[in-house]
Amino acid sequence: MEDGIQAKLLRREEEEEEGDLKGRIWDESRKIWRVALPGVISRLGTSSATETLCGQAFGAGQHHMMGIYLQRSWIVDLITLTGLLPIFIFATQIFKLLGEDAAVANSGGSISLWFIPFVYNFVFSLTIQMFLQAQLKNMVIAWLSIFQFAIHIPLSLxxxxxxxxxxxxxxxALSMSSWFLVIGEFVYIFGGWCPYSWRGFTVAAFKDMFPVVKLSISSGVMVCLELWYNAVLVLLAGYMADAEVAISAFSICLNINAWEFMIILGFLGAACVRVSNELGRGSAKAAKFSIKVLLGTSIVIGVFFFVLCLIFRRKLAYLFTNDERVADTVSDLSLLLSFSVLLNSIYPVLSGVAVGAGMQGTVAIVNLCLDEISFQVLVASVMKTGLSNREYGSDGMIGGVVTQTVALIYMAWSTDWDDQVKKASERLNRFYVKTSENPE
Known part of the structure; x- marks a missing residue:
């Protein structure tokens, strides 16, 4: 059996070498866009432990294990989210302890309570998206997201x-439309459209939980550190002189950043799927080639948005506000915004590569160390300069992202991908559960 698999891999590598480079790039780009485009439509975040395990299991042909990994992720995520509920319940008190204005704290606390039924949908929606995406069942996610959007608008009105x-x-409206997506995903996987990867609920999901928890914690730390930094920037803006203008300007910049980030999140997902699939198949060479094509594509997208932000500068603010002071502030920050969108086209893809390889723990450590340094620079800059030199506060954030990007580029370049193939095989063998029911 192993000899047959190795022979297939050798033949595949020989075919790749014989093919022309242009054709290989086109073929890899097609595979990447097949995953990325539906992801652009549907993705908000990620449950990357599920992404790693399901992607590698699919690549290795262990399809029945994907359903078990999905159920394990539900168990871990439900317990984790329930443990975090006090943060939502006591948000008002937390904001006041942080020194925020009473009106802001009360509004934030009220919205936080409404978020509770909404965030529970992520336990299922994001993990199922990773489960389906790893199998290249991407269009169902996109169509469900389109229907969700179609319901959300009239419901909100x-x-x-x-x-x-x-x-x-x-x-x-947000909660109702989000749970519509979850129900649609349940209907799809329970209705028999995933016969190889979903065999029903099983007690095997409760076995070998510790390795999954360990990988999930690394995933959570990695993703949270990436997202919280922007939130901290807005929080610190609340302490500045003329905080209303500062918060508005920073929020506009972050929204523009988020528009591009939604596109790149699709490529983050594509990086996870392509790298994990190839490592699961045992092909380090194909994984490395995929990484090169992914980075090239994302850099082109980043340069496009970089130029747009430089050209339109002040006009960007008028998409959100008519306030001249806010527009002036956004114009002042436009150069830093341009570099931010450029870096955000590279850094998430490298994170996706790490997720596909199961290296979330390493990325989390990199984020933690470098975020601590850049956070100190950010706080010192904001508190020292105030609103009159608010761009210096953003320098701290840009410096942190630059350092993290360089660190992840070095990590991807120096990684022994043949060794990662071995680790993926060991991980899959450790979690493997035999099944007597095999429709394949």
Whole structure:
């Protein structure tokens, strides 16, 4: 059996070498966009432990293990989220302890309570998306997301404007439309459209939980550190003189950043799937080639948005506001915004490569160390210069992202990918559960 697999891999590598480079790049790009495009439509975040394990299991042909990994992720995520509920419940008190204005703290605490039914959908929606995406069942995710959006808009108009429920109405609409997506995903996997990867609920999901928890914790730390940094920037803006203008300007910049980031998140998912699939198949060479094509594609996208931000500068603010002071501030920050969107086209893809290889722990350590340094620079800059030199505060964040990007580039370049193939094989063998029911 092993000899047959090795022979197939050798033949595949020989075919790749014989093919012209242009054709190989086109073929790899097609595979990447097949995963990335639906991801652009649907992705907000990631449950990357599921992504690593499911992607490698699919590449290795262990399809039945994907359903077990999915169930394990539900167990881990449900327990984790439930443990975090006090943060949502006591958000008002937490904001006040941090010194935020009472009105801001009360509003934030009220919205936080409405977030509780919403965030529970992520336990299922994101993990199922990773489960389906690893199998290249991407279009179902995109179509469900389109239907979700189609429901969300009229529902929001009804609850917010017609029934005058305000913020509460917006949160109710968000929760309802989000759970529609989850229900659609349940119907798809339980309805028999994943016969090889979903064999029903099983007690095997409760076995070997510790390695999954370990990988999940690394994943969570990695993703949270990436997302919290921007949130801290807005939080610190609240301490500045003329905080309303500062928060508005930073929020506009972060929103523009987020638009591009949604596109790159699709490539983060594609990086996870392509790298994990190839490592699961045992082909280090194909994994490395995929990484090169992914980085080339994401850099082109980043340069495009970099140029747009430089050209439109002040005009970007008027997409969100008519306030001249806010527009002036956004114009001042436009150069840093341009470099930010450029870096954000590279850094997430490298994170996706690490997730595909199961190296979340290493990335989490890199993020933790470098974020601590850049965070100190950011706090010192903001507190020292205030609003009059607010761009210096952003310098701290840009410096941190540059350092993290360089660190991840070095990590990807210096990684022994043949060794990663061996680790993927060991991981899959350790978690493997035999099944007597094999429709394949």
């Amino acid at each position: 009804l609850l917010v404007y017609k029934l005058n429920f305000g913020v509460a109405g917006a949160m109710i």
